[in-house]
Amino acid sequence: MRCINVLLYGLKQGMKNIRQNGLFTLASIGTISACLFLFGIFYFIVCNFQYMVKNAETSVGVTVFFDEGISEDTIEEIGNSIRSREEVLDIKFVSADEAWEKFKKDVFADSENELSETFGSDNPLRDSASYEVHLNDVSKQSGLIKYIKKLDGVREVKGSAETARGLGNINRLVGYVSAAIIIILLAVAVFLINTTVSMGIAVRREEIGIMKLVGAADSFIRLPFIIEGVVIGLVGAAIPLVILYFMYSGIISFIADKFSVLSDILVFLDISDVFAVLVPVSIAVGVGIGFLGSVWTMRKHLRV
Amino acid sequence: MQDNGEYIIEFENISKTYSEGVDALDGVSFSIKKGEFVFIVGPNGSGKSTLIKLLLKEIEPTEGIIKVSGKDNSKIKRRNIPKYRRNIGVVFQDFRLLGDRNVFENVALAQRVIGVPKWKMDRNVASVISMVGLTEKLTANPQELSGGEQQRVALARALVNRPGILLADEPTGNLDPKNAWSIMELLDEVNKLGTTVIVVTHNNEVVDMMQKRVIAMHNGKLTHDESKGGYAYEMY
Numbered sequence: 001m002r003c004i005n006v007l008l009y010g011l012k013q014g015m016k017n018i019r020q021n022g023l024f025t026l027a028s029i030g031t032i033s034a035c036l037f038l039f040g041i042f043y044f045i046v047c048n049f050q051y052m053v054k055n056a057e058t059s060v061g062v063t064v065f066f067d068e069g070i071s072e073d074t075i076e077e078i079g080n081s082i083r084s085r086e087e088v089l090d091i092k093f094v095s096a097d098e099a100w101e102k103f104k105k106d107v108f109a110d111s112e113n114e115l116s117e118t119f120g121s122d123n124p125l126r127d128s129a130s131y132e133v134h135l136n137d138v139s140k141q142s143g144l145i146k147y148i149k150k151l152d153g154v155r156e157v158k159g160s161a162e163t164a165r166g167l168g169n170i171n172r173l174v175g176y177v178s179a180a181i182i183i184i185l186l187a188v189a190v191f192l193i194n195t196t197v198s199m200g201i202a203v204r205r206e207e208i209g210i211m212k213l214v215g216a217a218d219s220f221i222r223l224p225f226i227i228e229g230v231v232i233g234l235v236g237a238a239i240p241l242v243i244l245y246f247m248y249s250g251i252i253s254f255i256a257d258k259f260s261v262l263s264d265i266l267v268f269l270d271i272s273d274v275f276a277v278l279v280p281v282s283i284a285v286g287v288g289i290g291f292l293g294s295v296w297t298m299r300k301h302l303r304v
Numbered sequence: 305m306q307d308n309g310e311y312i313i314e315f316e317n318i319s320k321t322y323s324e325g326v327d328a329l330d331g332v333s334f335s336i337k338k339g340e341f342v343f344i345v346g347p348n349g350s351g352k353s354t355l356i357k358l359l360l361k362e363i364e365p366t367e368g369i370i371k372v373s374g375k376d377n378s379k380i381k382r383r384n385i386p387k388y389r390r391n392i393g394v395v396f397q398d399f400r401l402l403g404d405r406n407v408f409e410n411v412a413l414a415q416r417v418i419g420v421p422k423w424k425m426d427r428n429v430a431s432v433i434s435m436v437g438l439t440e441k442l443t444a445n446p447q448e449l450s451g452g453e454q455q456r457v458a459l460a461r462a463l464v465n466r467p468g469i470l471l472a473d474e475p476t477g478n479l480d481p482k483n484a485w486s487i488m489e490l491l492d493e494v495n496k497l498g499t500t501v502i503v504v505t506h507n508n509e510v511v512d513m514m515q516k517r518v519i520a521m522h523n524g525k526l527t528h529d530e531s532k533g534g535y536a537y538e539m540y
Contacts, residue, residue, distance in 0.1 A: 003419075210413065213360070214417055215389040217417070220417050
């Protein structure tokens with residue numbers, strides 16, 4: 001009961017502080033919101049990039065072509081050698097006919113009839129039977145390619161690691177830049193909370209003095225300021241989350257429309273997957289900044 | 305030989321030198337019995353305020369031992385200072401009331417900080433406000449009250465937690481003689497109920513009329529200690 005009374009009093013006084021320092025409170029909330037909004041944007045980019053890279057990595061594979069006139073036994077042997085490697089996730093044999101069908105579908109989807117007239121039942125890719133090899137770790141691709149090239153009966157090995165590597169590099173760069181910007185913004189937010197709480201302490205200095213004289217515990221005096229900081233942090237986190245929630249679908253459909261050519265690569269995470277992480281992280285960061293900012297200020301200005 | 309058990313406050317050879325090198329108190333020793341009424345008098349700079357700060361544990365003595373209720377003050381841990389202060393009610397010359405709160409809220413603050421339940425707080429506050437004669441001003445803000453009434457509110461706030469010691473620092477300093485005297489009568493009443501009352505004052509008329517114990521200070525030294533004294537300048 002006593003704790004509840006103290007908490008209610010702290011809450012009331014904390015809200016009073018917020019109202020009394022309206023302008024600084026708004027500035028603090030604004031900074032935290034801006035910081036967490038950017039954090040949200042960068043998080044969207046980073047996690048979607050990672051998702052795309054992961055997708056790309058699983059689709060990125062090595063294609064192994066054979067010497068002309070190779071026997072089925074040798075193809076089988078090559079397949080077994082590749083399968084035995086631990087970095088190999090799966091291996092699939094693509095016959096020349098299947099390769100031709102796929103090529104027709106991918107490249108000449110709209111003019112398949114004309115193609116049939118030109119080539120008839122002839123398969124121009126008759127020497128293009130291959131193995132499609134997928135790896136569980138794309139970074140081991142070059143090692144695998146070297147190994148396969150040395151196998152007898154292998155004419156050519158095509159890897160496509162560059163795409164994944166490029167995506168990965170951009171992903172890392174975005175991560176570093178966003179981390180730097182977020183750290184700067186967090187520092188600004190802590191500074192502003194410090195100013196807000198300092199103002200609150202200055203305004204209530206007389207009251208604090210009286211409370212000390214009548215025997216208020218340190219925690220009782222500090223509680224309203226901590227609540228003030230936490231509320232600022234909480235509101236500062238909630239605002240960008242709401243904005244980002246409504247923005248996300250819009251951004252995705254905009255990108256999908258504008259860059260429809262890249263629809264294979266541009267695979268986005270579902271909003272619930274993004275927010276499952278973003279909501280707790282943003283709230284924790286907002287409340288954390290508010291809490292730490294006010295505690296730090298009180299250590300400096302409020303020796304009780 | 306003193307029986308330490310009956311003393312509520314003991315100053316044993318207390319000296320205080322501030323960091324700027326100012327000697328505020330120099331070897332001051334005295335004891336105050338439980339339930340006593342004591343005036344501490346002296347000119348500005350005599351060390352009276354330092355004495356109050358030491359009693360409230362706002363500062364520590366450079367030398368000597370202060371005991372309150374038989375316990376050495378220097379042994380009180382920082383986190384226990386609030387609890388220690390709850391046994392000392394304080395009244396100041398400038399009242400120190402919160403202008404944005406009414407009489408009830410100003411007095412209730414002292415109860416709130418120690419987490420008294422609302423029902424009990426309402427009862428205690430109403431009772432102490434009635435004692436200082438301000439029941440009809442319960443919802444008035446300090447600005448609407450006279451100086452004497454404001455000091456009564458401050459007194460009610462100091463008493464609501466039923467402290468064993470009441471410390472009044474120039475309680476009549478901002479009051480006319482009539483209000484000053486009524487405050488002194490109230491303090492006397494509080495003392496008769498068992499509270500030890502220590503009044504730091506310049507008001508010689510009040511001191512002379514009350515005929516209580518007077519401790520006189522000058523230049524940080526205790527110059528006189530009369531059991532039923534007056535405010536005589538020759539004391540210091």
